[in-house]
Amino acid sequence: MAPTTLYDKVWDAHVVGQRADGQTMLYIDQQLLHEVTSPQAFEGLELAGRPPWRVGANLATPDHNVPTERRELGLDGIDDPVALEQVITLDRNCKRYGITEFDITDTRQGIVHVMGPEQGATLPGMTIVCGDSHTSTHGAFGALAQGIGTSDVEHVLATQCLVQSKARNYRVQVDGRLGAGVTAKDLILAIIGRIGTAGATGHTLEFMGEAVRALSMEGRMTMCNMAIEAGARAGMVAVDDTTLEYVHGRPFAPSGDLWNQAEDYWRTLVSDPDARFDASLTLDGSALEPQVSWGTSPEMVVPVSGATPNPDRLDDPAAAEGVRRALAYMGLAPDQPITDIRLDRVFIGSCTNSRIEDLRAAAAVVRGRKVAGTVKQAMVVPGSGLVKAQAEEEGLAQIFLDAGFEWRAAGCSMCLAMNPDRLMPGEHCASTSNRNFEGRQGYGGRTHLVSPAMAAAAAVAGHFVDVRELS
Amino acid sequence: MTPFTVLTGLVAPLDRANVDTDQIIPKQYLKSIRRTGFGDYLFDAWRFEDEGDIGMTPNERTINRSFVLNQPRYQGAQILVAGPNFGCGSSREHAVWALSEYGFRCVIAPSFADIFHSNCFKNGLLPVVLPKETVDELMAGAADGGFELTVDLPAQTVTLPDGRSIGFDIDPNRKRMLVEGLDDIGLTLAEADAIRRFETGHRQRMPWLFME
Ligand code: SF4
Numbered sequence: 001m002a003p004t005t006l007y008d009k010v011w012d013a014h015v016v017g018q019r020a021d022g023q024t025m026l027y028i029d030q031q032l033l034h035e036v037t038s039p040q041a042f043e044g045l046e047l048a049g050r051p052p053w054r055v056g057a058n059l060a061t062p063d064h065n066v067p068t069e070r071r072e073l074g075l076d077g078i079d080d081p082v083a084l085e086q087v088i089t090l091d092r093n094c095k096r097y098g099i100t101e102f103d104i105t106d107t108r109q110g111i112v113h114v115m116g117p118e119q120g121a122t123l124p125g126m127t128i129v130c131g132d133s134h135t136s137t138h139g140a141f142g143a144l145a146q147g148i149g150t151s152d153v154e155h156v157l158a159t160q161c162l163v164q165s166k167a168r169n170y171r172v173q174v175d176g177r178l179g180a181g182v183t184a185k186d187l188i189l190a191i192i193g194r195i196g197t198a199g200a201t202g203h204t205l206e207f208m209g210e211a212v213r214a215l216s217m218e219g220r221m222t223m224c225n226m227a228i229e230a231g232a233r234a235g236m237v238a239v240d241d242t243t244l245e246y247v248h249g250r251p252f253a254p255s256g257d258l259w260n261q262a263e264d265y266w267r268t269l270v271s272d273p274d275a276r277f278d279a280s281l282t283l284d285g286s287a288l289e290p291q292v293s294w295g296t297s298p299e300m301v302v303p304v305s306g307a308t309p310n311p312d313r314l315d316d317p318a319a320a321e322g323v324r325r326a327l328a329y330m331g332l333a334p335d336q337p338i339t340d341i342r343l344d345r346v347f348i349g350s351c352t353n354s355r356i357e358d359l360r361a362a363a364a365v366v367r368g369r370k371v372a373g374t375v376k377q378a379m380v381v382p383g384s385g386l387v388k389a390q391a392e393e394e395g396l397a398q399i400f401l402d403a404g405f406e407w408r409a410a411g412c413s414m415c416l417a418m419n420p421d422r423l424m425p426g427e428h429c430a431s432t433s434n435r436n437f438e439g440r441q442g443y444g445g446r447t448h449l450v451s452p453a454m455a456a457a458a459a460v461a462g463h464f465v466d467v468r469e470l471s
Numbered sequence: 472m473t474p475f476t477v478l479t480g481l482v483a484p485l486d487r488a489n490v491d492t493d494q495i496i497p498k499q500y501l502k503s504i505r506r507t508g509f510g511d512y513l514f515d516a517w518r519f520e521d522e523g524d525i526g527m528t529p530n531e532r533t534i535n536r537s538f539v540l541n542q543p544r545y546q547g548a549q550i551l552v553a554g555p556n557f558g559c560g561s562s563r564e565h566a567v568w569a570l571s572e573y574g575f576r577c578v579i580a581p582s583f584a585d586i587f588h589s590n591c592f593k594n595g596l597l598p599v600v601l602p603k604e605t606v607d608e609l610m611a612g613a614a615d616g617g618f619e620l621t622v623d624l625p626a627q628t629v630t631l632p633d634g635r636s637i638g639f640d641i642d643p644n645r646k647r648m649l650v651e652g653l654d655d656i657g658l659t660l661a662e663a664d665a666i667r668r669f670e671t672g673h674r675q676r677m678p679w680l681f682m683e
Contacts, residue, residue: 013676014673016662016665016666016669017662017665017669019658019659019661019662020658020661020662021644021647021648021653021658022643022644023644023645025659025662025665025666027666027669027670027673029680036501036502036563037501037562037563037564039504039505040504040505040506040564043504043506048656050656050660053666054670055683056681056683057683064501065502080502082502082503082525083502085502085504086502086503086504089504123679123680125677126680131562131564132561132562133560133561133562133586147562147586148562148586148589149562149563149564149567149586149589149590149593150506150564150565151564151590151593151594151655152589152590152593154656155655155656155659158656158659158660159656159659159660159663159666160666160670161659161666163655163659164589165642167585197489197556197559198489198555198556198559198582198584201556201582201584201585202585228560228586231556231559231584231585233585233586252682254679254682258678258679258682259679261678261679262677262679265677297489297491318488318554322487322488322489325487416493416498416561417498418498418499418501418502425522435491435493435560435561437491437493437494437560438493438494438516439493439494439497439516440493440498443497443516443522444522
């Protein structure tokens with residue numbers, strides 16, 4: 001048999017066949033649902049009188065819209081009537097069709113991409129979809145996980161299939177080990193900086209190499225999470241002991257004989273040694289520095305020791321214009337050192353970096369220090385109610401509170417500012433999220449993407465610093 | 472879905488690369504549980520100088536006169552010509568709904584982001600990929616307004632005012648979906664037996680995926 005990639009294997013195991021119009025139907029094992037991109041899909045089902053194909057293959061939780069304060073009030077804590085209607089609509093749709101939902105009062109509620117893996121609802125070799133582009137996160141488990149639009153949410157609800165053509169294979173090999181203070185976030189930012197936001201369009205990324213193998217599952221999730229920021233609908237990491245240890249014993253994971261049978265299969269979920277990739281990139285992980293984004297696209301990123309680019313030195317006029325526009329929006333000058341950028345707010349959270357290890361890394365920097373007086377607000381938003389509880393038990397919450405951080409309930413929060421957490425125009429924010437688009441964290445807001453440790457260090461210093469220099 | 476065959480329409484140029492779906496329709500409008508009502512908020516932060524919220528009408532807003540879509544010469548445009556990697560970022564289909572409701576039926580760009588690209592086909596919005604030089608030429612042609620193109624999907628051509636026709640590639644199956652205005656879910660459900668057969672085998676091969 002011809003050698004195949006990890007992506008090929010998971011794809012091949014899910015091909016149902018061709019429709020009459022020639023397109024491929026891919027069977028979907030798991031759909032995650034949240035309040036923002038599902039209401040129109042449920043409405044479509046209802047209008048057409050179609051039942052869900054397989055109710056048990058869906059799992060829902062509200063995350064994008066939910067306030068992160070006054071959670072004990074449940075739905076009554078949502079002041080915005082439009083947001084409230086959306087959250088209630090999810091509850092109602094799930095109840096009506098019998099779909100399992102962790103609602104706003106459930107400690108298992110959280111950002112879908114934190115909740116799924118945490119529950120063991122994300123398993124190796126699965127096909128997973130969600131009406132959210134960061135569904136790529138789940139690829140860390142050797143699953144094929146993709147973001148889809150609302151029409152496809154409805155399509156998967158109704159047919160359990162996604163109709164699409166196969167993407168090409170893109171290998172990203174990271175040799176060496178990441179140095180102390182350099183994280184999966186820095187690695188993925190550096191990769192996006194290298195290949196660009198459209199660099200992997202039409203491809204599925206597979207991350208491999210010594211540095212990737214050495215990452216925890218949480219680090220691998222951070223990398224796969226941002227595959228979409230390189231244009232790839234899915235990012236994947238091969239299954240190994242780290243994967244299996246993480247999955248074992250989680251509520252939705254198989255146990256006993258079923259586990260053994262699954263494990264035998266899961267162990268095959270690696271690319272063959274001589275598998276063919278359509279594109280590839282090799283990086284030396286040991287040479288990486290912590291990264292900071294300076295502009296309005298995740299590819300606009302430099303090492304913390306660097307400076308903003310100077311458009312006058314760029315040959316391509318279109319690229320120069322893009323840099324000029326981004327610098328103007330960000331209120332930054334050309335050649336400005338990154339460590340000169342002062343922060344108004346700091347946000348530690350989002351599906352990229354809101355898991356327990358992220359909070360531990362940030363707390364380790366913050367411990368015994370205070371948020372700088374010039375920083376108006378520093379907040380930590382755990383990815384799920386369970387992460388929150390664990391962080392409280394480990395004493396991390398107290399460390400943040402003592403330092404002057406706000407400690408919130410789980411949700412997307414200031415990652416996209418649909419709820420009340422947001423930037424004011426012109427404010428600079430050190431954020432552990434994944435998108436620094438114009439206005440992403442609030443109208444006129446200026447986002448700098450960093451790792452949790454770098455965000456914590458920036459909160460303490462009031463401006464960006466190399467976390468490795470804080471001892 | 473409304474079929475797409477031949478469209479002759481006015482072109483509006485949006486000379487920016489990496490236009491993300493957060494720019495096409497900002498998050499505050501995603502709180503709606505409906506499929507309509509997004510056209511007034513298309514490119515919201517660029518079209519208006521103030522921050523908008525759901526329910527506001529353009530009359531209540533401060534218009535950014537310098538933004539291309541606000542210039543009188545582009546009123547009624549049905550074809551948007553944009554830079555590479557159009558529609559990157561969030562998977563929100565609201566971006567496609569907003570473009571359609573505003574009046575666009577076709578977007579021409581050197582490249583599109585994957586999720587946006589597939590969302591277009593579900594809503595009768597035609598994404599046309601043309602080489603960068605051609606897009607630049609269209610962009611220049613549209614600079615003074617009054618520039619019309621004819622997009623012929625069955626023939627896969629874009630015809631310029633000077634009569635030149637440029638061919639474009641498109642997945643034949645997706646083309647058929649648009650030309651015939653097919654019901655995507657209906658087409659898949661026609662294969663329900665095949666899906667059931669697959670599911671039975673899949674359950675035997677991987678029973679741990681069926682623990683519900
Ligand atoms: S945390 Fe941010 S990126 Fe992640 S799902 Fe929520 S809004 Fe999307």
